[in-house]
Amino acid sequence: xxxxxxxxxxxAAVTHASWNLLAKRAAHAGAAFLxxxxxxxxxxxxxxxxxxxxxGGITWNAAxxxxxxxxxxxxxxxxxxxxxxYRVADLSVVYPIARGSGPxxxxxxxxxxxxxxxxxxxxxxxxxxxxxxxxIATDGRLARLVRPDARAGxxxxxxxxxxxxxxxxxxxxxxxxxxxxxxxLDWFANLLxxxxxxxxxxxxxxxxxxxxxxxxRAAVGVGLLSPLGYILVLEAMASGAPVSIVAPMxxxxxxxxxxxxxxxxxxxxxxxxxxxxxxxxxxxxxxGMS
Numbered sequence: 001x002x003x004x005x006x007x008x009x010x011x012a013a014v015t016h017a018s019w020n021l022l023a024k025r026a027a028h029a030g031a032a033f034l035x036x037x038x039x040x041x042x043x044x045x046x047x048x049x050x051x052x053x054x055x056g057g058i059t060w061n062a063a064x065x066x067x068x069x070x071x072x073x074x075x076x077x078x079x080x081x082x083x084x085x086y087r088v089a090d091l092s093v094v095y096p097i098a099r100g101s102g103p104x105x106x107x108x109x110x111x112x113x114x115x116x117x118x119x120x121x122x123x124x125x126x127x128x129x130x131x132x133x134x135x136i137a138t139d140g141r142l143a144r145l146v147r148p149d150a151r152a153g154x155x156x157x158x159x160x161x162x163x164x165x166x167x168x169x170x171x172x173x174x175x176x177x178x179x180x181x182x183x184x185l186d187w188f189a190n191l192l193x194x195x196x197x198x199x200x201x202x203x204x205x206x207x208x209x210x211x212x213x214x215x216x217r218a219a220v221g222v223g224l225l226s227p228l229g230y231i232l233v234l235e236a237m238a239s240g241a242p243v244s245i246v247a248p249m250x251x252x253x254x255x256x257x258x259x260x261x262x263x264x265x266x267x268x269x270x271x272x273x274x275x276x277x278x279x280x281x282x283x284x285x286x287x288g289m290s
Contacts, residue, residue, distance in 0.1 A: 004239070005236045005239055008232045008233070008235055008236040008239075009232070009233060009236050011232055012229045012230070012232035012233045012236070013229075013253035013256065014253070014256065015225050015228055015229035015232065016225075016226075016229040016230075016253050017095075017253040017256040017257045017260060018221075018225055019221060019222045019225035019226045019229065020082075020091065020095055020257060021091065021257070021260050021261075021264060021265075022218040022221045022222050022225075023037075023082070023083065023086060023218070023222055024086045024091040024261075024265065025215070025218055025265075026215040026218040026219065026222075027083045027084075027086035027087045028087055028211075029211040029212055029215050030080075030083060030087075030211070031080070031197060031200055031201060031208075032201060032207075032208035032209075032211040032212055033083070033211070033212065033215060033218070033219060033222075034076075034079050034080070034083065034193075034197055035194065035197040035198065035201045035208065036208075036212055036216075036219045036223075037218075037219040037220075037222040037223045037226070038190055038193055038194040038197060038223070039194065039223070040219055040220050040222075040223025040224065041190050041222075041223040041224070041226060041227050042187070042190055042191055042194055043223075044223055044224055044227075045183065045186075045187050045190075045227055046187070048183055048187075049183055049184055049187040049188075052181055052183055052184055053184070056181065058181075058184070063178055064174070064178050064180055067170060067171075067173065067174040067178055067180065067185070068174070068180070068185060068188045068189050068192065069192060070170050071167055071170050071171050071174065071185065071189040072188075072189040072190075072192035072193045072196070073196075074163055074166050074167040074170065075163075075167055075189060075190075075193055076193045076196060076197070077163050078160060078163035078164060078167060079193075081156055081159045081160045081163060082094070082098065082156075082160045084156050085098070085152070085153065085156030085157055085159075085160060088152040088153070088156065089152050089153030089156065089157070090153065090261060090265075090267045091257060091260070091261040091265060091267065092136070092257060092258045092260075092261030092262065092267050092273060092277075093136055093153035093157065093273075094153050094156060094157045094160070095157070095253075095257040095261075096132070096136050096157070096257065096258065096276070096277050096280055097133050097136060097153060097154060097157025097158060097160075097161065098156075098157045098158075098160035098161045098164060099161065099164070099253065099280075099284075100129050100132060100133060100161065100280035100283065100284055101129070101133065101157060101158045101160075101161025101162065102161040102162070102164035102165040102168065104126060104129045104130070104161070104283075105158075105161060105162050105165050121286050122286070124283075124286055125282075125283045125284070125285075125286030126283070127283070128279050128280065128282050128283025128286060129279075129280050129283035129284060130283075131276075131279055131283075132276040132277065132278075132279035132280030132281075132283060133154065133157075133158075133276070133280065134276070135272050135273065135275055135276025135279060136153075136273050136276035136277065136280070138272075171185060171230075171234060172234075172237050175234050175237055175238040176237060176238060181238075182231050182234030182235050182237075182238055183231055185234065186227050186230055186231055186234065187227070190227065258273060258274055258277045
């Protein structure tokens with residue numbers, strides 16, 4: 001993995017943490033926020049996508065179109081689950097659990113579906129991720145798991161993590177095996193997501209505008225930063241960086257989000273929650289190494 005790939009992934013982690021902070025602040029706007037941030041994303045990246053189409057001489061096939069469609073559907077589900085999580089729990093709870101549970105679920109699926117034999121390092125990584133999730137959700141007091149807000153953070157963070165694992169596999173296949181340019185994969189998938197959201201938003205046009213009051217700047221920020229963060233990751237993978245290394249490196253954003261939740265949103269992030277984030281980062285790295 002080259003230095004350039006490392007820098008791309010680290011920049012992606014910072015970008016990803018930043019747009020999630022903006023999304024948390026506008027989470028109650030729901031699908032309306034997703035629609036308008038998607039509009040800005042399509043507009044911002046249209047020149048880049050258009051230039052690639054005009055100069056790349058792309059030959060589309062059914063596999064490419066199916067990959068883009070699958071990516072769009074899963075990304076939409078991911079976005080809806082993430083905003084739901086942000087409405088019912090803290091940023092510093094939902095985000096780390098979402099980012100950490102993806103590798104956790106991928107490893108468990110490998111054991112169950114593909115009958116892979118777990119080695120000591122992978123088992124240690126799984127235990128570290130589970131332990132980190134418990135620390136984050138309860139802030140070190142396991143009795144808090146009986147509280148609805150703690151369970152909600154785990155449920156929606158875990159659901160988001162499962163969708164993260166799904167779209168990571170599909171999109172990495174698209175850029176590495178099918179040869180779809182990372183920018184075009186993200187742009188066309190975003191365009192398709194926007195079309196699906198429009199079915200729900202257009203009949204409630206005035207209501208969607210009312211929900212966006214005070215959130216237009218956040219929508220612009222997410223529209224710019226969300227595609228950029230993911231394009232950086234896809235470019236790193238397209239350049240040959242292994243998914244097993246890229247995915248764990250991205251999760252350094254967990255610590256950054258915990259700090260942002262405490263410093264910007266005033267969330268009560270205790271030592272146990274920070275320790276949980278650190279434990280999850282270590283666990284995810286172990287899973288990547290195994």
